[in-house]
Amino acid sequence: MSFHTPSDMKLICGNRNYSSWSLRAWLTLRKAGIDPELIVLPMDTPEFEERIAGYSPTRRVPVLWMGEEYVWDSLAIAETVSERYADSRLWPADSRLRALGRAMAAEMHSGFAALREELPMNCRARQRRLTCSDNAQSDVQRVSELWQTARQQSGSSTWLLGDFSIADAMFAPVAVRFNAYALDLPVPAQAYVAHWLADADLQEWMSLANKEAWIIEHEEVGE
Ligand SMILES: N[C@@H](CCC(=O)N[C@@H](CS)C(=O)NCC(=O)O)C(=O)O
The missing domain is CATH 3.40.30.10 (Glutaredoxin)
Structure with a gap:
């Protein structure tokens, strides 16, 4: 492109x-x-x-x-x-899918506090092991369900609502987190993570992240 x-x-x-x-x-x-x-x-x-x-x-x-x-x-x-x-x-033409996407983006923007706190985005980390709280596990489950609902409603096996949308952008860092930490993810959620990880734009960002020298100790969690 x-x-x-x-x-x-x-x-x-x-x-x-x-x-x-x-x-x-x-x-x-x-x-x-x-x-x-x-x-x-x-x-x-x-x-x-x-x-x-x-x-x-x-x-x-x-x-x-x-x-x-x-x-x-x-x-x-x-x-x-x-x-x-x-x-x-960057929103679907279909108004029902648009409403769903907006609700998902809003939920990501204002919610998932435990997931964000306990599983910080770390582009360099790979399958690190850690123990999550019940709240973080519920967040992981809720995100996985949301992804599945969206893909079922849109009939998409790639982006959440068919074509790429703002909802996908909002969940991209969650896909990066699910790659960074060893979590027990349902198969459909694994497929969405894999779709994001194969994206050329995300790959470019992650490869530049890899070259950064800055380390923020409190963001480095898991083993
Ligand atoms: N609701 C804001 C959140 C922005 C935010 O918290 N950014 C973090 C980095 S990801 C930040 O600026 N942290 C620096 C600080 O708080 O000093 C958004 O969606 O842009």
């Missing part, structure tokens, strides 16, 4: 290895055919604190700058990218 790089666009991200919200925003841009200039700020460092203040009042990544305008928060970025750069194609 050839990408378009708007000269006035910049995506401010955290470390590729750990910043799951940054990955979501970047994937929506790439799937809209855009390869933005990236400014990667090393999280958990004084440099991050100093530099993020110049980009976002929330002091969080990702932030998408377009000329003088900026949009913060991964879901708002994804919606803006779909509307402005993809003719709203």
